[in-house]
Amino acid sequence: MSMEHHLGIVTAGSLNKGIEVKLDGAASIEDMAVGRYVTIEGNKRRFFGMITDVSLGVTDPALTVSPPSDDGFLSEILTGTSAYGSLHVAPYLTIGGTETAIDGPQPVKTIPGHFSPVKEASAADIELVFGKEDAKKFWIGNPLDMEVKLCLDLQNLAKRSNGIFGKSGTGKTFLTRMLLIGLLQKSAAVNLVFDMHSEYGWAGTFEGKGRKVKALKQLFPSKVAVFTLDEENSRQRGVSTDFVVRIGLEEIEPEDISLLRQTLNLTDAAVEAVYQLRRHYGKGWFTAAEDIEDSATLDELKIHESTFQNLRRGLNTIRRLPFIAPNAPGDVVDTMLKYLESGKHVVLEFGRYTDITAYMLVANLLTRRIYASYRDRTEKAVAADSGYPTPLVITIEEAHKFLNSGVASQTIFGTIAREMRKYSVTLLIIDQRPSGIDDEIMSQLGTKITCLLDSEKDIDAVLSGVSGKNELKNVLAKLSSRQQALIFGHAVPMPVAFTPREYGSDYGDWGDTAAQVTDKEIEELWE
Template sequence: MQRNRLGVVTGGTFNAGLTVRLDPGINVEALRIGTFCVVEGEAYRYFSLIQDLQLHATDPGLMASPPRDLSPFLRRTLAGTSTYAVAEVKPMLMMPKYGDTEIVDPAMAEGPKAVRTIPMHFAELAEATSFDFADVFGEDDGGSYFALGSPLAMDGLDVCVDLRRIVERSNGVFGSTGTGKSFLTRLLLSGIIARNAAVNLIFDMHGEYAFSVQSEAGTWVKGLKELFGSKVRVYGLDTKTKGPDSHLVIGLNQIEPADILLLSDELNLSPTTETNLIILSRALGDEWLRTFLAMEPVALQTFCEERGAHLGSLEALQRKLVKLRQPYVLESVSFNVIDEMLQYLERGKHVIFQFGRFSRPLDYMLVANIVTRRIREKYRERVEGWQASHNEADRPKPLVITIEEAHKFLNPEMARQTIFGTIARELRKYFVTLLIVDQRPSGIDPEVLSQIGTRISGKLTDERDLEAVLTGVGNRNAIRAGLASLDTRNEIMIFGHAVRMPMQLRTRRYDEAFYQAVSDRSVPPATATTAGGHSLDDLVSDLWG
């Protein structure tokens, strides 16, 4: 296999990486930090990343008194003799080399594995080819490998993510405002839906996933409902919005003390709130919140005297909790609509929850926590049932829950109290994982970040956010250099469980060609349809509820 040579190894260490002297004819400006390349050792190929570029000179005097007004001819004359460039290269994977005459069964051949050694001096560094990308990242052939983009310096080549491994653990999509997190999340969710890798529950805070939205370029792009039709079910909180298939109301009886504590910042609750909530819930039972909000001053004073609570503290709490009375919050409600969502998920459908005009953080956090807690409880029951029966028909389908503004649910103060923190720490114990979308990863609890399997990050400008994204990650220097060199638009770095090595990408375009590709390679769920293309499950639900 012929590769374009870049230079030769002249030194290095296992921990720090290899030093490569670039050949005289190599244009350093054509190379980028984070470029995927290959070092050809004697026994192994080393799939590597360029993590630094340096300029050197053989004559210190030349640098002390650099010549002025060099002609192009003199520049070329000095290049490679008196001046030269060096690349610092970090091997990430190694793969055995097989001779041209060696016959190897593909099923028995070793694939890429973790690096455990380094090549000798004068091993050649070369550009990676399409075959190298296929060896490391797989090929998008309609199976579990899904093309997410192409290398920054190599348009036309696909870098794939393994969707089977994506749904095995919680994952994160990070990036500063304006870096395209929402469109990147759409790409990933489209792949999961098209390949039937898992079912999705998406909390769509800003109305960006279900229906068409206008991109920054001014074009209208399809939402997941328009792209996948009956595979997607949309629920809404705002009854004045006509798009959703169904609407959700919640009851005061469904709100638990943990839900109130999650809203501490939004409601400006005092440090004594947790103690007061414990007193109220123990004394008043399941209907504690409705009963508490209905208490008149005299009844509240009597309650405080009987329970030893502080009257002024409870009065202040009562005034603040009145803000929970919204049009979608009723006195008492059953879990019928949430259980209906679960039924759709069990049938292989994907659920998007829209908030409409109720898009304040208070509404989003309250509803998302209640819905997720109920669905996770039901998933736990089903997993325990499957483990008892050992019947594969009882095995739940993996569920991916997408949340935006994740730092509000998973900050160090709240991570241990919210259902989202529980899910993140459980890995996939009950077949439920998170897809975290956030522009402030530094606001997320480090313990939660350490459990994230795959991280997809756009440009991050805050030093604290960069450090947070790298929590618990090996080869930090190489990945950090790649993150720092990203552009603010359409460029990402992906690393972690679902890819064999970190890689900088230019994200795939979300356009007509993409719509056609996910449609052509879509794997249908096991659901019967009518001649008109409508799901029989949906028709039965519409007829009978």
């Protein structure tokens, strides 16, 4: 074993609580960092683990009472012997032993013996665990303080719903944009993005700098379609759009109103009244409700006057949305499905209509109908054992509004998250308040990518049900406020703290515009 990367030896530990490592005197404790990787050379196996804590220890307690603070020579003699550094290592995998030569890295089921040597994980070790960039694996970044590429199998990622979390300004949008590009490049799935702040379609912005950067449509014009709710805003921004979305009153269902109960300040009785109106008037219930003026009609419908007035105020809020029309031209769902079925990715920009009412109404309404189409197509494909639809990833922001404990069981998004790609549809949810998302939904997410969180409730929500929660909490707490994240779950063999990749001239295939993008433009594209 090369002594150049030798760190120390195992002195104690357990499978559940982790391994204690005593640092050699030659290894500087200041070079050790939470989130970095080490390998432990057991007699029969090599163990791969993560540093989750760094501490100082002494063999003689008297040294803590009377330290040799003024004697540099004595301090140097004692360092590494009577006074030493310790690492706490969480072992995750066994690699490179006889048992794993064929099957690859395996979950750890035992621990190394006393005095087993510990060294820094090499680039070859990282590649053995996470794989190399290829036709399926996408380079997402680099493990902390390492130059080796960290790669994700995006087809594996798309098999389940996933989440990206972090407080405002930590880079959630940047990570989301990068994953969407990866899914597009690797043809792992088609994306339907409900782009609340117009960051993913034509152009986005640097975090906190206001500068524009190219997004999916500019980079891959033949593979991405931009739909818009705000044609005027798109025109002012110079966006090349493919379809202008209008929502007809007859397309609005009681389920859409139920989801907006809190946003519209509706009572339970008002929500129930919507279902009564739908049963009585059919698809034209919204327009019929606007025309009700007499108490006799309400008595016939068994709706109390105060309940109806509460409902009417909510319906008026929806009616005033500029993209709502009595009779919408064209069918937006059919158009979206045609693009998705042809392998094109769809981004729906909301322009100036960033009010949460507009976002929740449109996202819920369109997702319900698209999901119903995918469900029918999948059931027919199963019966015929052919013609399966291309996997679809639906991206939503402000996810806690759709998936909180009060509404998750009733929304289409809760259904999709629980079904785990049963009908070839999964979610990519983005949120800065994961504690607001229903616990069952959080437990169903396959992979989570989390930037820094400052709320204990949010941290506990993200890490709920995860093995080694306390160790990962230490790693998460030590992340930088920007450009660092922790990923764990179904798509990675073990948790990994990483720095997202820089988009420089080595990015590779930029799609249809590759030949026209200069090195300077590429270097300025991403932060």
